[in-house]
Amino acid sequence: MIGWKDIPPGMVILEAGSAMKIKTGSWRAAYRPKWIEENCIHCLLCWLYCPDNSVKVKDGKRGEFDYDYCKGCGICAVECPGKKGNKAIVMEEEVK
Amino acid sequence: MATPLNLKELSKQEIRFTAGHRLCAGCAAPTVVKMILLAACDYPVVAASSTGCLEVSSCISTYTAWKIPWIHNAFENAAATLSGVETMYRALKKQGKIDRDIKFIAICGDGGTYDIGFQSLSGAMERGHDMLYVCYDNGAYMNTGIQRSGATPTFADTTTCPAGAVIPGKPQQRKDLTRIMAAHGIPYVAQASPSHWPDLMKKVRKAIETPGAKFINIFTPCNRGWRSRTDDAILLSRLAVETCFWPLYEVENGVTRVTVKPKEKKPIVEFLKAQGRFKHIFEPGREQMIEAIQQAIDKNWERLLKEEEISASGEKAE
Numbered sequence: 309m310i311g312w313k314d315i316p317p318g319m320v321i322l323e324a325g326s327a328m329k330i331k332t333g334s335w336r337a338a339y340r341p342k343w344i345e346e347n348c349i350h351c352l353l354c355w356l357y358c359p360d361n362s363v364k365v366k367d368g369k370r371g372e373f374d375y376d377y378c379k380g381c382g383i384c385a386v387e388c389p390g391k392k393g394n395k396a397i398v399m400e401e402e403v404k
Numbered sequence: 405m406a407t408p409l410n411l412k413e414l415s416k417q418e419i420r421f422t423a424g425h426r427l428c429a430g431c432a433a434p435t436v437v438k439m440i441l442l443a444a445c446d447y448p449v450v451a452a453s454s455t456g457c458l459e460v461s462s463c464i465s466t467y468t469a470w471k472i473p474w475i476h477n478a479f480e481n482a483a484a485t486l487s488g489v490e491t492m493y494r495a496l497k498k499q500g501k502i503d504r505d506i507k508f509i510a511i512c513g514d515g516g517t518y519d520i521g522f523q524s525l526s527g528a529m530e531r532g533h534d535m536l537y538v539c540y541d542n543g544a545y546m547n548t549g550i551q552r553s554g555a556t557p558t559f560a561d562t563t564t565c566p567a568g569a570v571i572p573g574k575p576q577q578r579k580d581l582t583r584i585m586a587a588h589g590i591p592y593v594a595q596a597s598p599s600h601w602p603d604l605m606k607k608v609r610k611a612i613e614t615p616g617a618k619f620i621n622i623f624t625p626c627n628r629g630w631r632s633r634t635d636d637a638i639l640l641s642r643l644a645v646e647t648c649f650w651p652l653y654e655v656e657n658g659v660t661r662v663t664v665k666p667k668e669k670k671p672i673v674e675f676l677k678a679q680g681r682f683k684h685i686f687e688p689g690r691e692q693m694i695e696a697i698q699q700a701i702d703k704n705w706e707r708l709l710k711e712e713e714i715s716a717s718g719e720k721a722e
């Protein structure tokens with residue numbers, strides 16, 4: 309537990325991006341997104357729209373979900389254009 | 405060379421607002437912040453936010469989601485705070501103590517912008533500080549439990565204008581803040597939406613490349629306050645544009661330009677029906693309420709198109 313004496317004066321936080329220590333993936337309640345790679349056109353819209361930076365991208369190619377932070381909102385699944393009308397993201401029941 | 409605004413290139417950039425923030429699942433605010441910071445990826449950025457969902461949820465205890473210097477002062481003074489920082493920067497630059505080209509961006513809620521922070525915003529813009537002020541407009545004081553603001557749309561149900569037997573939700577009309585900011589005569593004012601991300605990012609980039617005071621109002625769905633689904637933030641922001649509820653336009657040096665014109669203007673019902681905050685206006689006998697909302701939108705859209713026409717002909721005459 310951090311006490312008030314451990315906090316710099318003025319409530320300054322010195323470690324940029326320290327929120328990454330909080331794994332918000334534990335918030336997912338009913339659903340989690342699933343990536344169906346064969347339907348993916350690598351448009352990266354899911355990467356852009358995800359409010360929780362939970363879509364990994366490497367060298368311009370879409371990678372797996374980051375379930376450590378994904379809150380299961382479903383925006384990526386709604387916005388995914390997929391291939392020939394077949395979505396590359398579907399929401400499925402969460403398994404804890 | 406400036407980083408091209410395509411997702412392949414942008415995805416190679418660091419996202420300077422991290423995961424682990426505590427904004428609700430499906431909140432559009434973090435996506436809007438991400439788009440702003442990606443558009444500004446070629447520069448160091450110093451930011452400020454007023455008290456509100458974005459601020460509270462991005463700096464809980466010793467955890468910050470920001471990877472840039474970011475300041476929270478109070479609810480009403482983000483613009484004044486950032487003006488001070490920008491002035492200090494100019495002084496240090498003059499003394500040769502800083503040589504980097506830093507961009508200053510305030511990102512604040514509608515309550516902190518339309519209402520309580522309005523005088524500090526107006527002052528900062530009038531003084532012409534070299535900064536971009538962005539309002540993420542979710543149409544109420546969400547952080548404290550969905551109280552009405554000057555940005556709340558007519559007839560929306562909030563906890564301080566509850567729809568019931570006495571009033572049908574918010575009785576007043578929205579304040580058109582974007583026009584008020586344009587009336588300040590600053591070099592750049594725009595309205596944007598995350599659904600139309602290339603337009604949004606182009607506007608942010610244009611704003612930060614323009615010296616002086618700039619203002620951008622960004623439509624930012626809030627599923628908790630709007631009583632909508634957690635997966636529809638982008639869908640709703642697209643509908644807001646397609647129904648002309650939230651026209652995408654810019655006012656650059658006094659010249660108005662509508663940047664996205666919907667191919668087919670959708671009826672406002674499509675935007676309203678997806679949100680629980682408007683549920684009561686779909687009750688039988690209240691058809692005239694929807695009609696009134698539609699008329700107000702039509703009138704505003706026509707006015708905007710006319711304004712664009714007039715400023716285009718004014719440009720030619722010069």
Ligand SMILES: Cc1ncc(C[n+]2csc(CCOP(=O)(O)OP(=O)(O)O)c2C)c(N)n1
Pocket residue numbers: 454455456457458478479480512513514515516517542544545546547548553
């Ligand atoms: C002077 C003052 N009055 C009231 C509050 C309480 N308060 C904190 S955040 C907030 C609402 C913020 O609304 P908005 O700016 O729209 O941001 P949102 O939470 O909707 O994102 C209020 C009323 C405060 N912090 N300071």
Ligand code: SF4
Pocket residue numbers: 343347348349350351352353354355370387388389390391396397
């Ligand atoms: S939005 Fe869909 S198609 Fe596009 S990259 Fe993501 S998963 Fe692939």
Ligand code: SF4
Pocket residue numbers: 340341357358359360361362363373377378379380381382383384385430
């Ligand atoms: S469900 Fe929501 S949080 Fe999870 S990856 Fe998709 S957009 Fe991101």
Ligand code: SF4
Pocket residue numbers: 426427428430431432433457458461542546547625626627628629
């Ligand atoms: S209440 Fe609304 S604005 Fe606030 S974090 Fe939740 S969804 Fe976002």
Ligand SMILES: [Mg+2]
Pocket residue numbers: 513514515541542543544545546
């Ligand atoms: Mg708000």
